[in-house]
Amino acid sequence: MNRRSTIPFGPQHPVLPEPIQLHLVMENEKIIQALPAVGYIHRGLEKIAEKKDYIQDVYLAERICGICSFMHSQNYCQGIEELMKVTVPDRAKYLRVIWAETHRIHSHLLILGLLADAFGFENLFMRLWKVREQILDIMEKTTGNRVILGVCAIGGVKRDITPELADYVLRQLESVEKQLPELCDSLLKDYSVRQRLIGVGVLPKDKAHELGAVGPVARASGLRMDLRERGYAAYGDLDFKMVTEEAGDCYARTTVRVKELYTSLELVRKAIQRMPQGPIAVPVKGTPPADEVLARIEQPRGELNFYIRGNGTRNLERFRVRTPTFANLPALLHQLTGCELADVPVIAICIDPCISCTER
């Protein structure tokens, strides 16, 4: 006889880096319905953004997330630059790519480590995070900060990378790249890891599109979707190649992230080699006009959207943030339905959830 029960998964759970609750309606060991309950870390950032002036909002945007902080400030600056018709110097565009891609590397290493921790492979977790430290060192050396970089500005960037620093970055990347194959083999070839990931949390391609999935979650289901293809910042000059997989399961999502580590390493290298000389910022005068823009970039978790509406004053009329995790929640609910309770931690961590971004 089937027995129904409801299990609250979270908000505090060893596998969740941040609080979110999933109400899991179970029939024996199988989930027949999943619902999210959020609001544990809602900060009202969109309201605060209207009270600060548009320059201060650069700092605010950077604090939406502590993992991909630079990309939030980059997207905000790109949105304001579009609104105010500011042309950013080419060198600044390359510098933005360098810091954005180092963020992607550290973010992917972070979530791959957490995934290893989720299925009990603690040694792999620690080794992945050890490599991640070298990426954080790059950020510290080039910007003075390890998490909130504080280098993106409306009109360009605040710091340059000297040839000596560029050499340091390249050496660090080489060291990281040497260590990756062994770690990635453990993630993708280990028998017990494959048993935990293959065929688990399947999201077919049509469902991924219908549910609005983005980022590695969408690409692992075969959707060709990566905003870097549009060539914003300097991506148009760096021969960017998108990574996709077809299976749509947790293994495919892990594979996409592993391959994207190499893509990002290559992008940083090319950006350093091809970066032109010149100014790193232009002065910006005036205030955002009474107009609106939807700024988008590809963050480690997927498409990040900022709706920005000016009103001719130093304050914004509206600043709305739609983060990739918010877009991936419906896809997560679909993946959970029909799965076993024991697979919930791995499925949940495989969308790379960032809840503080989601709630703002």
Place this chain on the structure above:
Amino acid sequence: MLDNVSVITLDQIAAEVWLLKQDGYRFVTMTCCDEGEVHDVLYHFDKNYALKHLRVKVRKGESLPSISGIYFAALLVENEMKDLLGVSVSGMVIDFQGHFMLAEGAPKAPLNKSIPGIGIQVQEKTPAAAEGTVKS
């Protein structure tokens, strides 16, 4: 500077959104702005990196028909709009009853312009601090 914006009315929403879905558009998100008498609601869709927007004005007190029956993904943002801006959305597949983002006892519709910036007022000094007798 938003290109490709179509202004529609409340009774056209379902049909327009359905057509976009048939045309292969992906639901991106919705944005709602408080404009005093009305809420300005924007629906954002994407197809091959090209954006398409639908704009509808909703008078306060009027009900916005949900599109979550067409795009399930709209469910979360519609509940969020109900919580944070007080937009009444009818026909949602799952209605969190105003407690998707906000807890019991939280201020109602905090993103509306009539609510003057919660949580960022400067705290007044205590008399002792004002006299300089409290060491920080």
